[in-house]
Amino acid sequence: MIIKKIVTYRPSFTVRILAGLISFMVIIAACMVTGVADLTQALTTRDTAYRSRLIEEGARVYMDQCARCHGVEGKGIEGQGPSLSSSNFFNNRVKEVGWNSTLETYIAAVTKSGIPLKSSPMWEVTHPPFLDRFGGPLREDQIDNVVRFIMNWRQAPIDTADVVEAPKPGEAFAPMPTPVPLTAAQEEGKNLFLSNGCNACHAIRGVANGAIGPSLNKLYEDALKWISSEEYKASQGKATTPEEYIRESIVNPQAFIVPECPQGACPAGVMPANYADTIPAADLDKLIDYLSTLGRPTQ
Amino acid sequence: MSVIGKRFVEQVKTTGWKSTIAQRLDDGFTRFTAGLSWNDVRGVLRGDPAPKPNPRVKPHTEAFWFHIRPTFYHEAVTTLYPTFRLGLLSAVFFTIEIITGIFLMIFYTPSPERAYTNMIDILTNVPFGSFMRDLHRLGAEAMVIVVTLHMARTFATGSYKKPRQFTWFTGVVLLIVTLFLSFSGYLLPWDQLSFWAVTIGTSMADAAPVFGPTVNLLLRGAPDIGAGGLLRFYLMHVVLFPLIGIIFVAVHYYKVVRWGISLPPEMEPIGEDNARKVPPDKRVNFLPDIATNEIMYAGVAFAILAISAATWYNAPLETHANPLATPNHTVAPWYFYWLQGLLKIPHIIPILPGPIAGALDQFFANVLGLTPKVFWGVIVGPLVFVLLFAVPYIDPNPSRRYGDRKIMLSLGGVFAALILYLSLAGIPTGVPVTGFGYVGGTPPSEIAQEFMPDEGEGELMTIPFDQMIVGEHAVKPDANVPNAPKLNQVLAEVYHSMEKRKTTADPLGQILNEEATASVKITQIQPDLKQISIIINYLDTTGAAQQYVKYKFIHKDSGRAH
Numbered sequence: 001m002i003i004k005k006i007v008t009y010r011p012s013f014t015v016r017i018l019a020g021l022i023s024f025m026v027i028i029a030a031c032m033v034t035g036v037a038d039l040t041q042a043l044t045t046r047d048t049a050y051r052s053r054l055i056e057e058g059a060r061v062y063m064d065q066c067a068r069c070h071g072v073e074g075k076g077i078e079g080q081g082p083s084l085s086s087s088n089f090f091n092n093r094v095k096e097v098g099w100n101s102t103l104e105t106y107i108a109a110v111t112k113s114g115i116p117l118k119s120s121p122m123w124e125v126t127h128p129p130f131l132d133r134f135g136g137p138l139r140e141d142q143i144d145n146v147v148r149f150i151m152n153w154r155q156a157p158i159d160t161a162d163v164v165e166a167p168k169p170g171e172a173f174a175p176m177p178t179p180v181p182l183t184a185a186q187e188e189g190k191n192l193f194l195s196n197g198c199n200a201c202h203a204i205r206g207v208a209n210g211a212i213g214p215s216l217n218k219l220y221e222d223a224l225k226w227i228s229s230e231e232y233k234a235s236q237g238k239a240t241t242p243e244e245y246i247r248e249s250i251v252n253p254q255a256f257i258v259p260e261c262p263q264g265a266c267p268a269g270v271m272p273a274n275y276a277d278t279i280p281a282a283d284l285d286k287l288i289d290y291l292s293t294l295g296r297p298t299q
Numbered sequence: 300m301s302v303i304g305k306r307f308v309e310q311v312k313t314t315g316w317k318s319t320i321a322q323r324l325d326d327g328f329t330r331f332t333a334g335l336s337w338n339d340v341r342g343v344l345r346g347d348p349a350p351k352p353n354p355r356v357k358p359h360t361e362a363f364w365f366h367i368r369p370t371f372y373h374e375a376v377t378t379l380y381p382t383f384r385l386g387l388l389s390a391v392f393f394t395i396e397i398i399t400g401i402f403l404m405i406f407y408t409p410s411p412e413r414a415y416t417n418m419i420d421i422l423t424n425v426p427f428g429s430f431m432r433d434l435h436r437l438g439a440e441a442m443v444i445v446v447t448l449h450m451a452r453t454f455a456t457g458s459y460k461k462p463r464q465f466t467w468f469t470g471v472v473l474l475i476v477t478l479f480l481s482f483s484g485y486l487l488p489w490d491q492l493s494f495w496a497v498t499i500g501t502s503m504a505d506a507a508p509v510f511g512p513t514v515n516l517l518l519r520g521a522p523d524i525g526a527g528g529l530l531r532f533y534l535m536h537v538v539l540f541p542l543i544g545i546i547f548v549a550v551h552y553y554k555v556v557r558w559g560i561s562l563p564p565e566m567e568p569i570g571e572d573n574a575r576k577v578p579p580d581k582r583v584n585f586l587p588d589i590a591t592n593e594i595m596y597a598g599v600a601f602a603i604l605a606i607s608a609a610t611w612y613n614a615p616l617e618t619h620a621n622p623l624a625t626p627n628h629t630v631a632p633w634y635f636y637w638l639q640g641l642l643k644i645p646h647i648i649p650i651l652p653g654p655i656a657g658a659l660d661q662f663f664a665n666v667l668g669l670t671p672k673v674f675w676g677v678i679v680g681p682l683v684f685v686l687l688f689a690v691p692y693i694d695p696n697p698s699r700r701y702g703d704r705k706i707m708l709s710l711g712g713v714f715a716a717l718i719l720y721l722s723l724a725g726i727p728t729g730v731p732v733t734g735f736g737y738v739g740g741t742p743p744s745e746i747a748q749e750f751m752p753d754e755g756e757g758e759l760m761t762i763p764f765d766q767m768i769v770g771e772h773a774v775k776p777d778a779n780v781p782n783a784p785k786l787n788q789v790l791a792e793v794y795h796s797m798e799k800r801k802t803t804a805d806p807l808g809q810i811l812n813e814e815a816t817a818s819v820k821i822t823q824i825q826p827d828l829k830q831i832s833i834i835i836n837y838l839d840t841t842g843a844a845q846q847y848v849k850y851k852f853i854h855k856d857s858g859r860a861h
């Protein structure tokens with residue numbers, strides 16, 4: 001019955017005029033409400049929200065692409081890339097390099113096109129171009145977002161002692177310690193380092209650029225430091241010499257995990273635990289021989 | 300003095316200046332209304348009965364917009380039933396789409412470098428920009444619904460029968476135009492949602508035998524959607540389909556006027572069409588009754604749309620399109636869910652037992668090169684529209700009465716139920732109970748997707764910024780992180796979601812091992828930026844220990860918390 005009433009409903013003239021008028025008032029009210037909201041607060045609120053989300057996007061790209069050389073906190077990594085979060089970077093960089101525009105455009109330009117450094121070397125690694133049109137992996141909007149993320153450090157720059165600053169133009173980077181000539185066995189060890197894929201995760205200056213596990217640049221020095229540390233004594237580690245420590249790290253990587261990796265805290269269980277089975281004992285000795293030359297003081 | 304001036308002076312001399320000006324104004328008014336004087340219009344507005352002779356029919360011969368409308372309707376079609384005003388509402392939404400579309404065009408550039416930035420500008424820098432976009436988007440969704448209902452109504456009342464077969468035909472064209480208008484507009488924001496929905500849509504074309512790859516190349520302008528594809532979709536959206544739409548609306552409406560709106564089936568002798576034979580006492584004049592009626596329905600529909608756009612509805616805008624990263628649970632637009640459901644049918648003849656159906660699939664694939672995907676998605680899918688086109692030509696029954704059309708109405712019902720079922724199968728959660736169409740990753744990835752989806756908002760992302768307490772928090776029902784009620788609530792929700800996946804397997808038979816644990820880790824990245832990760836430790840199907848990690852960056856002012 002109700003259904004029949006609804007389907008045979010024919011609004012009277014008065015109802016039509018009233019409903020029509022009310023509808024038009026509602027439409028005008030909706031427009032006015034949006035108009036007033038847009039012109040007072042809504043545009044600004046949405047602007048802030050979307051700009052914040054672009055910073056979030058930039059953070060993701062930064063962690064994927066930039067953190068391996070500039071560090072998660074933008075403090076820079078020795079020999080890889082300078083700090084992007086220090087006061088010095090925000091206040092002086094544009095002047096130092098003689099860039100005739102803003103810092104934002106400088107960051108964007110360097111990220112997009114890279115810096116060809118052979119002419120005036122500041123670091124031994126060059127900054128590669130990241131823009132897809134220049135052969136890099138990123139789209140323009142992603143780089144714009146990375147710039148937003150880096151500029152977001154400006155409100156609270158990080159000026160701790162371990163910040164790695166770029167040398168000023170004209171100043172050369174700290175010279176690499178004269179490499180100790182490798183013995184034939186050590187040379188073989190270096191090749192084993194590459195052929196076993198260690199370079200995918202670990203960095204050694206001039207050899208490998210991995211950014212998942214800890215850097216091995218000063219492995220001997222670090223090993224000496226760790227075996228005497230409290231953290232190590234509390235762990236399952238049993239090494240007493242740097243060579244033992246290196247061997248243990250390869251054959252039993254879970255024994256002790258260093259706290260800091262290029263992308264934040266070192267994850268447990270990432271390093272394969274079966275190298276003792278896959279690398280023959282003789283090769284393992286050569287590999288350890290090679291690795292213990294890294295950061296070993298020269299007499 | 301000119302002739303006109305002389306006449307004016309003479310009139311003033313004979314009738315006085317007041318009456319002269321009044322009469323001249325009324326003349327102008329009558330020209331504007333194409334034949335109705337001020338008094339006539341006042342009579343219309345007051346609801347007076349039409350005087351005799353009726354001056355209100357004059358605009359129907361004088362004015363273009365009135366001349367395309369009938370002078371009177373049959374009383375029986377002016378109630379809500381049988382038309383439900385769905386045809387009128389389709390036209391109303393089409394008009395709203397054109398107007399809001401032109402507004403949005405002003406601020407839009409069809410290029411991958413600019414499009415997404417333009418969208419953000421429309422939302423954050425253009426007064427009424429967000430409102431117009433919401434109107435345009437919601438109006439498009441409403442138009443798809445209204446057009447579909449209009450077709451369902453026409454089918455139900457048998458109004459496609461002789462002499463209205465061609466009206467139905469143009470109507471199906473307009474349905475397809477509506478779907479393609481909506482679909483082509485989908486790509487324009489150039490966000491992840493649009494990019495992948497359209498990638499899925501055009502991939503269906505790509506799967507077609509012989510001409511598929513060519514059609515796909517023509518649509519996308521390149522093997523993948525890029526600058527060329529965006530420009531093509533834009534031109535289809537703003538030029539090609541609106542033009543086809545306008546032309547077919549003209550033909551469709553001409554046919555409607557030519558044959559009249561069909562009467563309720565029970566009012567006509569079987570096989571006859573009396574829509575145009577209206578006895579004088581059954582006539583309802585267009586002016587004022589039909590006109591005010593239409594204005595009312597249009598006004599109410601627009602008012603509901605405007606209120607929705609101004610309040611609860613926000614057209615989605617996800618992150619910038621990224622051809623290298625497919626978000627989890629990507630779907631086609633909802634009106635193509637049924638096509639996606641069709642693609643999930645595993646065999647060409649699915650009712651046979653598995654091995655026989657599989658053997659037949661082998662046979663079809665080897666002999667005809669026909670895989671189930673191609674068969675269901677590319678051959679059966681478009682056949683649905685061919686079937687719709689053919690309806691008036693294959694239905695031999697002359698009667699429009701419901702009682703005489705039991706078979707056709709049942710078939711229509713079965714068709715609608717099938718489309719609904721396939722639509723359910725098209726979405727990643729699949730059909731409830733049977734689980735048909737379910738698509739899901741491993742249990743940990745599904746849990747992470749539930750609370751931290753690749754696109755859109757999840758519970759873990761809407762925690763207020765100051766309640767995102769830095770540290771690693773184990774997921775448990777009675778989580779008690781100080782000063783973080785929402786965080787605790789979400790930790791408990793994740794816990795319950797894990798428990799559910801530990802006890803019940805998903806439709807693919809995947810189940811989370813009993814000992815699996817999870818935690819939520821929050822790190823401060825910058826003073827106003829935190830990283831929130833969900834970390835799930837579990838055993839995979841081989842029994843090996845695995846860790847699943849998914850993370851998002853959340854900015855203090857991102858406006859997610861609620």
